[in-house]
Amino acid sequence: MKEGHLPVLAEEVLAMLAPRSGSLQIDATLGGGGHTERILEAAKPDGRLLGLDADPAAINRVERRLRPRFGERLVLRQANFRELATVAPDAGFDAVDGCLFDLGLSSFQLADTDRGFGFRAGGPLDMRFDTSRGVPAAELLATLDAAELTALFRRYGEEPRANRIARAIVDARREAPVAGAEELAALVERVAPPNPRQPRRTHPATRVFQALRIAVNEELEALEAGLAAAVDLLRPGGRLVVLSYHSLEDRIVKRFFAAERRGCVCPPELPVCVCGRNPRLRLLTRKSVTPTPEEVATNPRSRSARLRAAERLAA
Numbered sequence: 001m002k003e004g005h006l007p008v009l010a011e012e013v014l015a016m017l018a019p020r021s022g023s024l025q026i027d028a029t030l031g032g033g034g035h036t037e038r039i040l041e042a043a044k045p046d047g048r049l050l051g052l053d054a055d056p057a058a059i060n061r062v063e064r065r066l067r068p069r070f071g072e073r074l075v076l077r078q079a080n081f082r083e084l085a086t087v088a089p090d091a092g093f094d095a096v097d098g099c100l101f102d103l104g105l106s107s108f109q110l111a112d113t114d115r116g117f118g119f120r121a122g123g124p125l126d127m128r129f130d131t132s133r134g135v136p137a138a139e140l141l142a143t144l145d146a147a148e149l150t151a152l153f154r155r156y157g158e159e160p161r162a163n164r165i166a167r168a169i170v171d172a173r174r175e176a177p178v179a180g181a182e183e184l185a186a187l188v189e190r191v192a193p194p195n196p197r198q199p200r201r202t203h204p205a206t207r208v209f210q211a212l213r214i215a216v217n218e219e220l221e222a223l224e225a226g227l228a229a230a231v232d233l234l235r236p237g238g239r240l241v242v243l244s245y246h247s248l249e250d251r252i253v254k255r256f257f258a259a260e261r262r263g264c265v266c267p268p269e270l271p272v273c274v275c276g277r278n279p280r281l282r283l284l285t286r287k288s289v290t291p292t293p294e295e296v297a298t299n300p301r302s303r304s305a306r307l308r309a310a311e312r313l314a315a
């Protein structure tokens with residue numbers, strides 16, 4: 001596998017953001033800095049970008065890799081994008097031309113054997129983007145009861161065999177806690193093996209890993225807060241671009257865009273609008289944009305990506 005993280009739908013992201021010299025951009029999910037690098041290149045010679053990541057390792061990596069090339073044009077903050085409403089203005093980015101969210105985790109995190117994000121890399125089940133906050137995934141597996149684990153796997157993983165997997169975890173921890181990624185992957189494979197007549201492209205534990213990661217990082221709550229803050233920060237004509245990788249994320253993005261496009265949130269039975277809200281976004285993508293087969297072949301991680309973009313209307 002190729003080292004590092006290839007930016008997904010990079011040309012499409014650039015076409016939607018259309019960064020120009022002098023513009024201010026936000027990359028809310030810096031990762032390996034692949035999109036950031038392309039945006040700063042396109043915004044030469046003086047466009048500036050604020051890059052955020054909850055994971056300090058991402059900030060350090062991009063600092064080393066891109067600072068020498070972009071100098072003061074690149075502003076980095078270790079922060080969760082749910083705090084965008086305060087972090088961006090504090091960094092001088094209070095009216096911006098573009099904001100990108102490339103959700104989920106990077107190939108660096110997936111390959112990190114100390115963090116338990118991936119069943120192939122293994123390691124202790126932590127899964128936090130920011131290890132100074134919240135509780136590791138192993139703690140959820142050690143403390144939630146079978147009903148709570150079932151609900152978590154259903155809600156955040158849409159896992160059809162959630163109950164069976166949850167009961168197996170509770171049984172297994174009577175002997176010893178389920179604390180490692182390889183151990184959890186093997187347990188799921190044992191109690192919920194793939195149907196041999198329905199070959200799946202993914203490992204049987206994929207949904208359980210997704211569910212735990214979403215839960216420990218409160219990813220869906222962060223996404224709702226981050227999107228709301230981003231629209232507030234955009235100048236009229238500014239662009240919001242979101243790449244999501246599973247249906248739970250995409251549903252939130254789609255609904256958010258639809259509500260901001262509609263404006264009024266009054267119940268339909270009211271004869272006149274009382275909320276007074278105006279539309280704030282114009283959609284740039286009616287349907288989501290997905291990668292070409294060529295991109296998926298060179299970057300399998302892009303397989304499930306969906307891009308949605310919108311433009312801020314004048315107030």
Ligand SMILES: C[S@@+](CC[C@H](N)C(=O)[O-])C[C@H]1O[C@@H](n2cnc3c(N)ncnc32)[C@H](O)[C@@H]1O
Pocket residue numbers: 005006007008028029030031032033034035036052053054055058079080081082102103104105106129219222223
């Ligand atoms: C898919 S990667 C981004 C890859 C990047 N676009 C690139 O081209 O290299 C997602 C990144 O977002 C970060 N992240 C996820 N949720 C976050 C949140 N709520 N706040 C800040 N960063 C977050 C992860 O730590 C990860 O580094």
